[in-house]
Amino acid sequence: MSDTGRLIPRDRSAHPVAFDPDYKTSVARSPSLPLLSLGSTPTEETGPTFGHGLIGPLDNNLVLNWTRGEAQAIGERILVHGRVLDENGRPVPQTLVEIWQANAGGRYRHVKDGYLAPLDPAFGGCGRTLTDAEGYYAFLTVKPGAYPWPNRGNDWRPAHIHFSVFGHAFGQRLITQMYFEGDPLIARCPIAATVKDRDQLDRLVAPLDMAAARPLDHLAYRFDIVLRGRSQSLFENRPEGM
Numbered sequence: 001m002s003d004t005g006r007l008i009p010r011d012r013s014a015h016p017v018a019f020d021p022d023y024k025t026s027v028a029r030s031p032s033l034p035l036l037s038l039g040s041t042p043t044e045e046t047g048p049t050f051g052h053g054l055i056g057p058l059d060n061n062l063v064l065n066w067t068r069g070e071a072q073a074i075g076e077r078i079l080v081h082g083r084v085l086d087e088n089g090r091p092v093p094q095t096l097v098e099i100w101q102a103n104a105g106g107r108y109r110h111v112k113d114g115y116l117a118p119l120d121p122a123f124g125g126c127g128r129t130l131t132d133a134e135g136y137y138a139f140l141t142v143k144p145g146a147y148p149w150p151n152r153g154n155d156w157r158p159a160h161i162h163f164s165v166f167g168h169a170f171g172q173r174l175i176t177q178m179y180f181e182g183d184p185l186i187a188r189c190p191i192a193a194t195v196k197d198r199d200q201l202d203r204l205v206a207p208l209d210m211a212a213a214r215p216l217d218h219l220a221y222r223f224d225i226v227l228r229g230r231s232q233s234l235f236e237n238r239p240e241g242m
């Protein structure tokens with residue numbers, strides 16, 4: 001294959017602003033001083049390297065992985081699947097995809113989550129997998145519940161799954177959230193509202209995918225993740241990329 005793609009510069013104007021008072025936490029978290037640009041180091045450019053030996057057989061099965069297959073998590077069973085693609089639409093293989101989410105009642109298994117919905121003793125809420133040669137990944141999980149959060153009095157997060165895509169270097173890690181088609185809470189969420197461009201927000205909403213649903217077993221949602229900044233020649237002669 002030859003390299004026919006071109007590097008498309010990042011469009012910083014398309015990124016949500018860091019300071020958005022309707023999302024109260026962003027007031028304290030957003031930078032108060034101009035950003036500095038730091039060069040990357042070999043540590044950030046060469047590691048980590050992931051292999052299939054790192055991934056257990058149940059790691060992408062959140063219905064079973066917390067109990068190591070002993071019991072099933074409670075909730076609406078769903079397959080969340082898609083491809084990791086570069087900005088030119090090419091698959092990104094061997095990429096670590098990690099997810100974390102609340103349980104079906106909207107409760108995280110986290111020491112700081114005090115929501116009154118109960119923990120599910122059969123659900124941990126984390127999973128990971130490597131994309132295959134076509135950039136494809138899949139998780140079997142339960143649909144997370146919406147949950148309230150202390151922001152403006154009565155704000156609720158829409159059902160969502162957090163995603164991390166690690167790439168092949170620390171400097172490439174990307175984190176985002178996936179929402180579910182048809183959820184009326186998306187339009188009311190101050191965090192989702194930090195994404196001002198409707199098309200960008202729509203790309204974070206996974207459509208129901210009945211073609212991948214399994215009768216009498218699970219529904220499916222399709223979530224493709226498109227990355228920027230990688231040309232095909234890097235895939236050919238330097239698989240670890242950067």
Ligand SMILES: [Fe+2]
Nearest residue numbers: 102157160162
């Ligand atoms: Fe969350």
